[in-house]
Amino acid sequence: MTQTLASRHTFWLTASLALVAAPHVQRLPWWLNLLVATLFGWRLYLARTRLPLPSRGIVMFVVTGATAGVYLHYETLFGRDAGVALLVIMLTLKLLEMRTARDAMLLIFLGYFLVITNFLYSQTIPTALYMLVCVWIITACMVGIHYTRAPRTIHLLRTAGVLLAQSVPLMLLMFLLFPRIQGPLWRMPADSQRSSTGLSDTMSPGSMTNLSLSEAVAFRVSFKADTPANRQLYWRGPVLWNFDGRTWRAPRADYGEPRYDTHFYPVEYTVTVEPHGKSWLFALDLPGRLPPRSIATSDFQILSAVPVTTRQRYDMTSFLDYTYGADESAATLQRALQLPPGFNPRTAELARELRRKHGSDQAVMQAVLNMFGHDGFSYTMSPPLLGEHSVDEFLFDAKKGFCEHYSSAFAVLMRAAGIPARIVTGYMGGEVNPIGQYLIVREADAHAWTEVWLRGEGWVRVDPTAAVSPARVERGISAAMAGENVLPLFIRGDFPVLRELRLGFDSVANNWNQWVLGYTPERQRALLTRAGLDDATWRSLALLLLAGTAMTAMLLAVLTLRRLRVRVRDPVRRAYLAFCSKLGSRGLAREDAEGPFSYADRVSRARPDLETPVQRFIRLYVDLRYGQEADLQHVSRLQQLAREFKP
Amino acid sequence: MTTRINKVVERVGGIILGKELQIRLAVACLLARGHLLIEDIPGVGKTTLAHALAASVGLSFQRVQFTSDLLPADILGVSIYNRDSGTFQFHPGPIFTQVVLADEVNRATPKAQSALLEAMEEHQVTIDGETRRLPQPFFVIATQNPSYQVGTFPLPESQLDRFLMRIQLGYPGADAERALLQGQDRRDLLQKLGACLRGEDLTELQQEAQQVHVASALLDYVQAIVRHTRASAEYANGLSPRAALALLHAARAWALMESRKHVVPEDVQAVLGGVVGHRLIPTGDGARINGSDIAQHLIKQVPIP
Numbered sequence: 001m002t003q004t005l006a007s008r009h010t011f012w013l014t015a016s017l018a019l020v021a022a023p024h025v026q027r028l029p030w031w032l033n034l035l036v037a038t039l040f041g042w043r044l045y046l047a048r049t050r051l052p053l054p055s056r057g058i059v060m061f062v063v064t065g066a067t068a069g070v071y072l073h074y075e076t077l078f079g080r081d082a083g084v085a086l087l088v089i090m091l092t093l094k095l096l097e098m099r100t101a102r103d104a105m106l107l108i109f110l111g112y113f114l115v116i117t118n119f120l121y122s123q124t125i126p127t128a129l130y131m132l133v134c135v136w137i138i139t140a141c142m143v144g145i146h147y148t149r150a151p152r153t154i155h156l157l158r159t160a161g162v163l164l165a166q167s168v169p170l171m172l173l174m175f176l177l178f179p180r181i182q183g184p185l186w187r188m189p190a191d192s193q194r195s196s197t198g199l200s201d202t203m204s205p206g207s208m209t210n211l212s213l214s215e216a217v218a219f220r221v222s223f224k225a226d227t228p229a230n231r232q233l234y235w236r237g238p239v240l241w242n243f244d245g246r247t248w249r250a251p252r253a254d255y256g257e258p259r260y261d262t263h264f265y266p267v268e269y270t271v272t273v274e275p276h277g278k279s280w281l282f283a284l285d286l287p288g289r290l291p292p293r294s295i296a297t298s299d300f301q302i303l304s305a306v307p308v309t310t311r312q313r314y315d316m317t318s319f320l321d322y323t324y325g326a327d328e329s330a331a332t333l334q335r336a337l338q339l340p341p342g343f344n345p346r347t348a349e350l351a352r353e354l355r356r357k358h359g360s361d362q363a364v365m366q367a368v369l370n371m372f373g374h375d376g377f378s379y380t381m382s383p384p385l386l387g388e389h390s391v392d393e394f395l396f397d398a399k400k401g402f403c404e405h406y407s408s409a410f411a412v413l414m415r416a417a418g419i420p421a422r423i424v425t426g427y428m429g430g431e432v433n434p435i436g437q438y439l440i441v442r443e444a445d446a447h448a449w450t451e452v453w454l455r456g457e458g459w460v461r462v463d464p465t466a467a468v469s470p471a472r473v474e475r476g477i478s479a480a481m482a483g484e485n486v487l488p489l490f491i492r493g494d495f496p497v498l499r500e501l502r503l504g505f506d507s508v509a510n511n512w513n514q515w516v517l518g519y520t521p522e523r524q525r526a527l528l529t530r531a532g533l534d535d536a537t538w539r540s541l542a543l544l545l546l547a548g549t550a551m552t553a554m555l556l557a558v559l560t561l562r563r564l565r566v567r568v569r570d571p572v573r574r575a576y577l578a579f580c581s582k583l584g585s586r587g588l589a590r591e592d593a594e595g596p597f598s599y600a601d602r603v604s605r606a607r608p609d610l611e612t613p614v615q616r617f618i619r620l621y622v623d624l625r626y627g628q629e630a631d632l633q634h635v636s637r638l639q640q641l642a643r644e645f646k647p
Numbered sequence: 648m649t650t651r652i653n654k655v656v657e658r659v660g661g662i663i664l665g666k667e668l669q670i671r672l673a674v675a676c677l678l679a680r681g682h683l684l685i686e687d688i689p690g691v692g693k694t695t696l697a698h699a700l701a702a703s704v705g706l707s708f709q710r711v712q713f714t715s716d717l718l719p720a721d722i723l724g725v726s727i728y729n730r731d732s733g734t735f736q737f738h739p740g741p742i743f744t745q746v747v748l749a750d751e752v753n754r755a756t757p758k759a760q761s762a763l764l765e766a767m768e769e770h771q772v773t774i775d776g777e778t779r780r781l782p783q784p785f786f787v788i789a790t791q792n793p794s795y796q797v798g799t800f801p802l803p804e805s806q807l808d809r810f811l812m813r814i815q816l817g818y819p820g821a822d823a824e825r826a827l828l829q830g831q832d833r834r835d836l837l838q839k840l841g842a843c844l845r846g847e848d849l850t851e852l853q854q855e856a857q858q859v860h861v862a863s864a865l866l867d868y869v870q871a872i873v874r875h876t877r878a879s880a881e882y883a884n885g886l887s888p889r890a891a892l893a894l895l896h897a898a899r900a901w902a903l904m905e906s907r908k909h910v911v912p913e914d915v916q917a918v919l920g921g922v923v924g925h926r927l928i929p930t931g932d933g934a935r936i937n938g939s940d941i942a943q944h945l946i947k948q949v950p951i952p
Contacts, residue, residue, distance in 0.1 A: 573864075592950030595912035626862045627909040 009145055010047035013104055013111075014040055014095060016137040020114045021088050023130070027121065028085055029073050035066060039092045046096075054096055063093060084117050101145050108145075111138045125512050136160055166556055173548045179541045180521040198276040198443055199425055201238045201250035205386050205394075208404040208425075212381055212477065214443035218427060219273040219282055220510055222438040228267060228284075230429050231473045232320050234449065234461065235282040235441060237426030239299040241335055243415075245343030246390050248408060248423050251335070256298030260286060260324030266317040272513060273312050279303040282426060282441075284318035285461065291316065298332075299422070300324075313518050326458035328420075333453060336420030344391040344412060351416030361419045361454055365462060368413050372406060372467040375399070379406075379469035381481060403428075403465045403472075407448040410464040420453035424461070429476040436507035444477055571635055572624045575642040579617055586647045596622050610647055617641045649906045652678070652852065654843045656904075659699040662836050663692050665823025669814045671904065672921045673700055673788075677849070678856045678900035681811020681893065682767050682787040684752075684925065691816045693790040695833050697748040700788065704849055705842025706745035707782070711763075713755035715800075719762035723772050737774065742766050745782050745846065749789040753799040763787070764806050784849055804884075804928075811893050812921035815938060852903070859899040860909040867952040868912050869894055872919070875949045876927060883928040894922045912951045919946060 018040055025033050039062075046053060066089045067077070074082035091110050098104055115131050115138075139160035144151070198218055200207070219235075240248035266288045273281060281294055281302040290296055291314030293305040304312070339348075358364045371377075376399050383401045386393045391412045394405050401409075407423050414421035428447030430439040449463040466473040472480035533540070580590040580599075588606055590599050600618040604611040620638050652674060659670045673696065676683045685693045694710075701708040711722055724740030741747065742763070749763055766772050767787050771780045789810065792799055807813070819827060830836075844852075869891055877885025886894075895910075897918035902910045923945065924938020 591947075593916075593946050593948070595916060595951060597911060597913050622909075622911055625864050626860075626911050628860050628862075 007047040009104060011044060012141045012144060013107060014043055016141050017091060017111050019137060020111050020134045023118050024084060024088055028088065031069065032085055032089060036088060036092045039096060043095045053099065059093055059096055080120050087114060087117060104145050108138055108142045123517055125509060136164060139163055169552045170549060173552060177541055177545045177548065179538050180524050199237050199446060202247050203240055203404050203423060203425055203448055204247040205390055205405055208446050208448055209381055209402045211446040212444045216443045217274055218441050218443050219271050220438055220440055222270050224268040227432055227439055228320060230476055233429050234285045235427040236285050236300060236424060237280050237282055239301055240423040240425060243340060245340040253297045253303065255295055260322050262319040262322050264319060264321040266319050268317050270313065270315050273308060275309050275311060277307055277309060279307055283316045286319050286322045288317040288319050311513055311517060323458050325453065326456060328453060333420045336422050336453060337415050339415050344389045346392040346396055347412055348416045351413050355417045364417050364419065365452060368410060369464060369467040372464055377468045379472065379480060403448045406464040406468060407450045411450045414452050422451050424449055424451055433503045433507055435504055436510055438510060440506055572638060575639045576621050579642045579645055582645055583647050613645060617645065649904060651844055652904055655703045658703045658840060658843060662699045662833055663696050664827050665819045666816055669816055672812055672814050675897055675900040675904060675918060676812045677786055678852055678903060679811055679896040680853050681896065682809065684810040684813040685788065685790045686793060686813055687816045688793060691818065693816060694750055697788040698837050699840060701746035702837060702840045703842060704844045706846055708746045709741040709744040710748040710750060711741045712750045713752050713759065715754055715756060717755045717759040719759055722759065722762050723774055726775050742772065743781060745784055745786065747787045749787060751792060752789040753791040753801055757800055760802060764809055767809055807925045808889060811897060813925035813938060814921050856900045856903045859902045861895060862909060865910050868915060871952055872945065872949050881929055883930055886923060886926060890923065890926050897922050916946050
């Protein structure tokens, strides 16, 4: 292991380390990338020209400089990002100190470690596949270092592939049995600063429209029974009460025990929500229970105890037919009537007029919905920009808008007419993936609707968008926007092949999320219980893991050793070997280089009682194997002699 | 017929005491139509062995003492002008005989050596543009001093290769030496030694040796040995195909002497020391010079397939 390295080893090792470090390029500061690239290049140049490696002083200088740089950039040397940056630069510098095969082995193991760091950032299938390729190539490097003569690259790759394939059973065993830790292992301070995606707790004209351009998955749902109709799929998110003339905002959460009456049996389903950095957990109107570690507000938002920064999976039940809030307090209803003074005067005028014309609240509501349906309003993803009196401009001039425009205008009209109203944001609908039978809800499905409070009925959901574009509610966003090429390509329905492909990929990704990334302590416990192992502790898991590893290693060893055994086809030779091994078990093993006659003589000297059968056998054997005889009868006679031989 | 061969071995063994294995190898070499090189220090009976062998097989015999001033013509012969007939007349050299003893072959210059070696290979000599065939059977026994002795021109490897076998006599054992010291003069014994084979018998036996069967299992073994010498770092060069052929010929002759119709691995092992001893040059410091040591080492390393 102390031999110096050939330049091809250096080349391959440098290349494979560069491959492993490549995904970090997008996350590291530019000067670090430049430094690492320069060092890689320098090392390759040195390997090519066989110039001596840089002195210790130079390396120490770069180490100090780079460490200082990392500290200045991240303002710490700890944590995920700074740690990875340091690891990358140190590994690159170690390349410049690589002289012997032992150094190379160290670098190979560092390379494996660097592979793991990539999973701190991304745990998707493409990352996993890429890292698998990296591990494959690093392993091939390791195999190559152990050869003194240069074998063909394909041979190295094959050997490394076989090694990886042999490790698969162990990998599965460790995946299933390694004690799991609640929550992600790598919760780092940097995570909390990650920008959040998806819904927010404010809504102004244009905010929903922006969301509609994103094909990112918000969450996936699998229903226990049939998926309800699209018009029933209102996924409740933030509820907005406060309006300042342009922007709707959520108030401070009011945690109360909401009361409700249900009229129908609940639907049961499981939600797997993608990380979005906020606390909301989504459920169908009206949620019938709470996921673990979450609370509900009095307006039926479900809030997780900690922001959703990792993928989360929870079981839910919802009642699609309900009444609630009939006994809402006067103070609460007063909050649902607030309007900022001085904004949208024309809307206020219209509301007063409607109030005069129609007697009941229901009639006022219906009049507004009729207006949306018939007075030339249209549903579009590219509405004109609106000015200060946004609702006025929308209602009387533009008459074009997206869900936020309609819900906002409706709520303002209602409030102006004296009917308590609020905005509910969330998602509407979703796409059923026939492969895997689950519902995909994307950011593009983001929606805003209203709830109005009617005496005797409580809070009632009214979706003004339904009045202008029934298709949005009945069949979803892609159907409603069929004419407009604004939606992301993958969401539009006009390319059936693309759609199919996308659904296939999503199904695979969903399984990956559910079974690989979502293999939580609970799931592990459930699996072990099903295997008859109740109350699995750390210790029993460790023992099980050890036993399983030992068994796998043994099995592999047996398989490998079987391959080493030479299979003898020649019956004459096989009979001879059987004969020899019989004598071998009596302490008279044939030496490899011992000819048949010499062997027979030795055996006869050691065991004079065996002389006759041994000599007879050997004579026949030599005649058959080295002579010109090829008589089958003699062969079977030889086999018989070998069988009957009892030393 | 094989009993007669054993009689030859017996008779020669009566003169060269305690060296049965070497005598048997020498006879096998003769049966395999190869030439024999005997290498050892002076005075252990090289020349006597050659004499005894030639005498007991009843072949015509000539001896050439190689010296540093020996010329090719001294071996091959020369054409001399005959004044009576007015023509050049060829006077054949000592090589025109059935058994040539080239004594101390490595004391001659390479020029003289190569004259002999060409004759060995071609079984004919070309003098003054005229090709003359040598008598059959033609058998060269060369003796040489170990190369570390003073005044030698070591034979190059390519020429060593032309000898089927090289044997080394070594000092006799204590009993054999005592018998030698007590016994008659060897020269007198040689005079009395009658032939127990005729030339035709020898030719017949040589043909019979070629008929000995070699099974493919045995070829596997020979190839394994050859392959091992080529792959191993212990030898400067591996065995050549010619060496493999030589091994096979010698093993056949040995099998014939053992009255077998086919060759077995033991035959190969028996002749291995004689055949490969001068062809394999061990590398490293503790080089095994001795042919049988090289062979024993090689035998241990190659399993019989």
